[in-house]
Amino acid sequence: MAPTTETLTAERILEATEEVLRRHGPAKATVVDVARALGVSHGSVYRHFRTKAALREAVTKRWLDRTSEELAGLVAGDRDPDPEARLRDWLAALFAAKRRKACEDPELLATYMVLVGENGEAVGAHIADLTGQLTRIVAAGVAAGAFAPAADAETTARALFHATGRFHDPSYAREWTEPDIETDFTAVVDLLMRGLRA
Amino acid sequence: MAPTTETLTAERILEATEEVLRRHGPAKATVVDVARALGVSHGSVYRHFRTKAALREAVTKRWLDRTSEELAGLVAGDRDPDPEARLRDWLAALFAAKRRKACEDPELLATYMVLVGENGEAVGAHIADLTGQLTRIVAAGVAAGAFAPAADAETTARALFHATGRFHDPSYAREWTEPDIETDFTAVVDLLMRGLRA
Numbered sequence: 001m002a003p004t005t006e007t008l009t010a011e012r013i014l015e016a017t018e019e020v021l022r023r024h025g026p027a028k029a030t031v032v033d034v035a036r037a038l039g040v041s042h043g044s045v046y047r048h049f050r051t052k053a054a055l056r057e058a059v060t061k062r063w064l065d066r067t068s069e070e071l072a073g074l075v076a077g078d079r080d081p082d083p084e085a086r087l088r089d090w091l092a093a094l095f096a097a098k099r100r101k102a103c104e105d106p107e108l109l110a111t112y113m114v115l116v117g118e119n120g121e122a123v124g125a126h127i128a129d130l131t132g133q134l135t136r137i138v139a140a141g142v143a144a145g146a147f148a149p150a151a152d153a154e155t156t157a158r159a160l161f162h163a164t165g166r167f168h169d170p171s172y173a174r175e176w177t178e179p180d181i182e183t184d185f186t187a188v189v190d191l192l193m194r195g196l197r198a
Numbered sequence: 199m200a201p202t203t204e205t206l207t208a209e210r211i212l213e214a215t216e217e218v219l220r221r222h223g224p225a226k227a228t229v230v231d232v233a234r235a236l237g238v239s240h241g242s243v244y245r246h247f248r249t250k251a252a253l254r255e256a257v258t259k260r261w262l263d264r265t266s267e268e269l270a271g272l273v274a275g276d277r278d279p280d281p282e283a284r285l286r287d288w289l290a291a292l293f294a295a296k297r298r299k300a301c302e303d304p305e306l307l308a309t310y311m312v313l314v315g316e317n318g319e320a321v322g323a324h325i326a327d328l329t330g331q332l333t334r335i336v337a338a339g340v341a342a343g344a345f346a347p348a349a350d351a352e353t354t355a356r357a358l359f360h361a362t363g364r365f366h367d368p369s370y371a372r373e374w375t376e377p378d379i380e381t382d383f384t385a386v387v388d389l390l391m392r393g394l395r396a
Contacts, residue, residue: 150388159385163361171369187357190348195393 008040010048010058017059022107026114031055057122060115064126067097068133075133083141084193090137091160091189094130095167102173113170131157141196148198156196163192206238208246208256215257220305224312229253255320258313262324265295266331273331281339282391288335289358289387292328293365300371311368329355339394346396354394361390 006012016037020029031052035042049055074090102109116123134157141147149156166172167185175181204210214235218227229250233240247253272288300307314321332355339345347354364370365383373379 155385159389162364162382163386166360166363184360187353188361191357191393195389
């Protein structure tokens with residue numbers, strides 16, 4: 001089946017856009033490159049994404065959403081009935097997901113760091129997604145009597161997110177291969193868990 | 199008194215270097231510019247700093263030391279006999295000092311961020327200075343029976359430093375003017391203090 005005979009979906013355009021970004025870098029990638037990779041006219045691409053900026057924002061959102069979706073499964077926590085274990089697992093999974101992105105494909109990460117800089121709204125939505133998941137874990141822990149933070153669940157979730165920034169913010173990616181990084185992560189999480197406990 | 203008649207000290211060279219860096223930026227500033235600003239030969243500068251790299255490292259160290267020296271006075275804490283108040287004051291003073299540097303002179307900060315990237319050892323020593331101060335505050339709090347962290351004072355101090363990175367790492371300087379930044383800072387510190395208390 002040749003590419004042109006497949007239905008042109010937004011998802012196929014976004015996949016092709018990621019490939020084009022990987023090959024050409026964020027400065028040079030154009031909508032024409034994306035259309036060429038798909039064997040369609042650039043008009044067909046514009047029918048799905050009205051501007052180049054909209055396409056770049058959508059591909060950034062898709063990349064960020066991959067992480068949030070991966071973590072969402074840990075929020076309900078059927079496997080971790082203990083709220084503290086669930087929270088520790090979630091924070092460790094966030095660190096692992098970001099580290100995987102940084103180590104497995106550093107060029108694609110660098111590309112997305114440029115896009116993320118352009119798309120403040122996509123980043124804001126991503127952080128809201130993640131702190132929303134954290135809020136649900138904290139609230140469940142409070143309801144179960146395991147956590148008794150000084151502030152409400154949402155404020156506490158934001159504080160947890162900010163306090164662990166060194167272990168998920170890609171601007172620290174260079175430090176994620178340091179030998180002490182796991183020890184540092186555990187020390188921060190231990191201190192935070194102690195601050196949460198009832 | 200003309201500049202040339204003053205004794206040429208390392209301190210005078212470093213002051214002039216900072217001025218030259220401010221004027222020319224980190225890429226263009228040369229030892230010849232520094233010598234010219236002082237009205238001396240570049241050989242005189244090289245008698246104090248054997249290479250351009252050594253001069254750049256020394257000026258970076260001096261800039262970083264200004265912050266550590268400012269904070270050192272809060273470690274002994276004659277004014278704050280309460281360990282938690284002392285720790286809160288120290289963390290707030292670190293944030294305030296970094297924020298002042300970022301807001302009052304963003305160009306000089308950008309210059310020093312370049313130098314800091316070149317001088318890993320100076321940064322390592324600066325972080326060791328700061329976490330050393332924090333270690334003394336934590337240890338004093340443990341001795342006074344106010345703190346009972348899960349780990350030793352040094353590990354705990356590093357965890358406190360990492361968990362508050364968003365509020366002292368200059369790569370976050372752009373976020374320090376956001377309206378919620380003080381609330382976010384207080385939420386993180388409250389959570390950490392709760393994790394430290396005996």
